[in-house]
Amino acid sequence: MPERILPLDMLRCGDQADVTEVYGEPGLIGRMAELGLRVGSRLRVLCSGSPCLLQIGDSRLSLRTETAFQVLVRPVEG
Numbered sequence: 606m607p608e609r610i611l612p613l614d615m616l617r618c619g620d621q622a623d624v625t626e627v628y629g630e631p632g633l634i635g636r637m638a639e640l641g642l643r644v645g646s647r648l649r650v651l652c653s654g655s656p657c658l659l660q661i662g663d664s665r666l667s668l669r670t671e672t673a674f675q676v677l678v679r680p681v682e683g
Contacts, residue, residue: 609680614657614673616650622678623647629675640666642676 610625624646627634637643641661652658655670668676 610677612674613676613678614670616653616680618650618653620680621647621649622680624676625679626677627675642666
């Protein structure tokens, strides 16, 4: 079965996923990494929509739809 990779904005409230790629300007990618949103990190969607609210480790992060679309994730069970 092929892996499902999709934009972060397609996840729903309660979904968990691993980040597989972050696209955009280098400054944005660096800022997202500083906030914990980087390849390999696991996140949980607390509230979907625009903006979406994420939990990454012990931190919470709010992203606009256009930014969430630049983050590709692999959904995980759990």
